[in-house]
Amino acid sequence: MADLTESTSADSRTPILELDGIGVWLSGREILHDVKFEVRPGELVGLIGSNGAGKTTIFRVILGLLTPSSGRVLIVGGPRPRRNRSVGYVPQKIALDPDMPLRSRDLVALGLDGHKLGVSLPSRRRREMVDEMLHAVDAMPFANARVGSLSGGEQQRVMIAHALISRPKLLLLDEPLANLDLRSEQEVVELLAEIAKEHGVAVLISAHDLNPVLPVVDRVVYVAHGHVASGTTDEVVTTDVLSQLYGHNVDVIRLHGRILVVAGPSPRADPALMEQLGRLSNPVDDTVAV
Amino acid sequence: MGGFWSHVVEPGFFQSQTVQVALLVGGVVAAISAVVGVLTVLRGQSFAGHALGDISATGGSGAFLLSINPLFGFLGMGLAAAGCMEAIGVRRVRGRDVATGIVLGAALGVAALFLYFDTTFHSTSGAAITVLFGSLFVVSSSTVPAIIACASGALVVVLVLYRPLLLSSVGDDVAAARGVPVRVIGGLFILTMAVTVALSAITIGAILSTALLIGPAATALRMTRRPVTATATAVAIGVAATWVGCLLAYDSFYWPPVNHGWPVSFCIVALVFVFYLAVDLVRSFRLRRTNLPADKSNGAVVRAHPLDTLSTGIEAASASGSE
Ligand SMILES: Nc1ncnc2c1ncn2[C@@H]1O[C@H](COP(=O)(O)OP(=O)(O)O)[C@@H](O)[C@H]1O
Numbered sequence: 001m002a003d004l005t006e007s008t009s010a011d012s013r014t015p016i017l018e019l020d021g022i023g024v025w026l027s028g029r030e031i032l033h034d035v036k037f038e039v040r041p042g043e044l045v046g047l048i049g050s051n052g053a054g055k056t057t058i059f060r061v062i063l064g065l066l067t068p069s070s071g072r073v074l075i076v077g078g079p080r081p082r083r084n085r086s087v088g089y090v091p092q093k094i095a096l097d098p099d100m101p102l103r104s105r106d107l108v109a110l111g112l113d114g115h116k117l118g119v120s121l122p123s124r125r126r127r128e129m130v131d132e133m134l135h136a137v138d139a140m141p142f143a144n145a146r147v148g149s150l151s152g153g154e155q156q157r158v159m160i161a162h163a164l165i166s167r168p169k170l171l172l173l174d175e176p177l178a179n180l181d182l183r184s185e186q187e188v189v190e191l192l193a194e195i196a197k198e199h200g201v202a203v204l205i206s207a208h209d210l211n212p213v214l215p216v217v218d219r220v221v222y223v224a225h226g227h228v229a230s231g232t233t234d235e236v237v238t239t240d241v242l243s244q245l246y247g248h249n250v251d252v253i254r255l256h257g258r259i260l261v262v263a264g265p266s267p268r269a270d271p272a273l274m275e276q277l278g279r280l281s282n283p284v285d286d287t288v289a290v
Numbered sequence: 291m292g293g294f295w296s297h298v299v300e301p302g303f304f305q306s307q308t309v310q311v312a313l314l315v316g317g318v319v320a321a322i323s324a325v326v327g328v329l330t331v332l333r334g335q336s337f338a339g340h341a342l343g344d345i346s347a348t349g350g351s352g353a354f355l356l357s358i359n360p361l362f363g364f365l366g367m368g369l370a371a372a373g374c375m376e377a378i379g380v381r382r383v384r385g386r387d388v389a390t391g392i393v394l395g396a397a398l399g400v401a402a403l404f405l406y407f408d409t410t411f412h413s414t415s416g417a418a419i420t421v422l423f424g425s426l427f428v429v430s431s432s433t434v435p436a437i438i439a440c441a442s443g444a445l446v447v448v449l450v451l452y453r454p455l456l457l458s459s460v461g462d463d464v465a466a467a468r469g470v471p472v473r474v475i476g477g478l479f480i481l482t483m484a485v486t487v488a489l490s491a492i493t494i495g496a497i498l499s500t501a502l503l504i505g506p507a508a509t510a511l512r513m514t515r516r517p518v519t520a521t522a523t524a525v526a527i528g529v530a531a532t533w534v535g536c537l538l539a540y541d542s543f544y545w546p547p548v549n550h551g552w553p554v555s556f557c558i559v560a561l562v563f564v565f566y567l568a569v570d571l572v573r574s575f576r577l578r579r580t581n582l583p584a585d586k587s588n589g590a591v592v593r594a595h596p597l598d599t600l601s602t603g604i605e606a607a608s609a610s611g612s613e
């Protein structure tokens with residue numbers, strides 16, 4: 001893979017991203033409460049939580065799209081600059097119809113100069129950089145295809161290339177594995193691990209399912225009801241910690257290298273839900289986020 | 291008007307000053323409409339573009355009432371409406387269509403009132419036709435400098451903001467993450483759209499302005515994969531349709547009903563539409579021929595694990611995106 005980062009001159013101990021006591025209120029409701037975690041260079045951190053837990057909101061705060069009511073975000077030890085190109089972002093979905101004339105390589109090039117005014121002139125150097133990046137994420141076969149017509153996994157790769165081409169120190173990906181089949185899921189996860197390990201990029205990815213990212217994450221930040229618990233998987237994904245986070249009993253079951261989090265016996269548990277959980281060994285609901 | 295038609299015979303097409311003005315104005319307006327139109331479609335704001343056209347009818351009919359140049363009526367109303375839409379709808383992208391709809395409804399009500407006054411007090415029953423359906427052949431040559439100035443201004447804004455506009459068509463959050471001030475850029479674009487639509491309204495009428503904004507752009511989008519070539523193609527289609535439309539309208543004087551030319555706006559819009567259909571036909575014919583063995587579902591190897599049978603939608607990852 002191409003060299004994706006500038007030389008990591010900063011002390012690799014300094015966190016690239018630091019959230020400190022972030023609180024968010026939206027429409028009179030507390031969405032996030034005292035969110036605190038950090039991501040270091042070369043680290044791949046999983047932001048795990050079920051739908052509506054607050055993962056996207058955390059990304060929006062980091063990107064400066066949402067001003068928190070309390071707390072602060074530090075990027076490379078300082079306040080987030082207004083125009084920040086040291087952060088790459090891959091949203092969960094992009095808003096392009098299949099017949100929109102924007103090729104993969106156009107979108108990747110926009111990662112380099114999309115914020116600039118004026119029209120870009122053809123440049124050999126830029127084309128080489130785009131090719132290199134498309135190559136790095138294995139997106140060459142569909143480099144000239146319309147972005148909107150690609151499958152979810154292909155779009156994901158193109159967006160990763162778009163985010164990486166400006167050589168950010170921090171890469172944020174919102175549910176990059178949602179809507180991927182198993183094989184693409186594995187490929188994307190491996191690609192992200194490679195980006196973090198070989199190029200020292202700090203990577204934060206959100207997921208509603210812990211298992212696909214389990215083999216590669218260094219640490220997890222578990223989100224439930226706007227509260228977070230962070231640490232290694234072994235520290236966080238335990239019956240005690242998650243029961244406290246969810247506010248009721250949950251059981252953490254390790255099975256053939258997979259981790260299942262299921263609602264434990266609780267006086268408040270809904271019998272219908274319990275029955276559903278008994279039938280399905282797959283997470284379906286707020287109480288069984290993993 | 292009557293003088294124009296009775297004096298001119300076919301070979302006089304390019305000599306007629308009315309035709310010269312029509313070709314100039316039509317060409318300039320079609321070109322800027324196509325440029326702005328491609329971005330409008332890319333950004334998913336076609337509805338706003340259409341609404342601005344309808345809304346500018348209010349300004350046009352108001353201008354008739356006050357006996358001022360209709361261009362300024364179209365412009366003033368369009369800009370005001372664009373401002374309103376932006377002010378109401380800024381909170382959420384989803385709110386955009388709703389905000390557009392509300393402003394559109396209110397403005398059309400006022401247009402109905404103005405057109406009623408126009409016909410009652412001014413006894414100019416032609417006002418409604420001119421405002422709603424326009425005619426390139428009645429654009430006065432004194433308006434030409436203003437039209438060219440507006441078109442140039444719109445072009446400059448679009449060129450300067452081209453890359454940020456393109457980037458935010460992928461998603462406002464994506465653009466914002468790159469440091470693009472999406473609110474400002476979006477606001478400037480909708481104002482530019484309002485100016486463009488006003489120009490288009492004076493050319494082919496308020497109601498039909500969408501045809502010139504969206505039509506060539508939509509056609510071009512089906513023909514190419516790159517934003518820049520799509521823009522160039524749209525400009526070519528728009529200008530060609532407008533010029534050929536002028537010629538047809540000119541010639542239609544000899545068609546039935548004899549001595550009553552067909553409306554030039556109809557000719558232009560019909561050409562735009564015919565061209566779109568032709569491109570669509572050719573495209574679907576080609577797709578059918580090249581896509582015979584394309585069965586997307588067998589592209590992906592899905593390793594089923596009992597625990598994953600319920601996992602979120604299994605999507606075929608066909609690696610054959612390129613053409
Ligand atoms: N603009 C908003 N106004 C009010 N509530 C919001 C807004 N945006 C998100 N929320 C709420 O915040 C919670 C967290 O949302 P989100 O961060 O999108 O969750 P996730 O990404 O983990 O699925 C949800 O309950 C959602 O309804």
Ligand SMILES: [Mg+2]
Nearest residue numbers: 055056092174
């Ligand atoms: Mg989300």
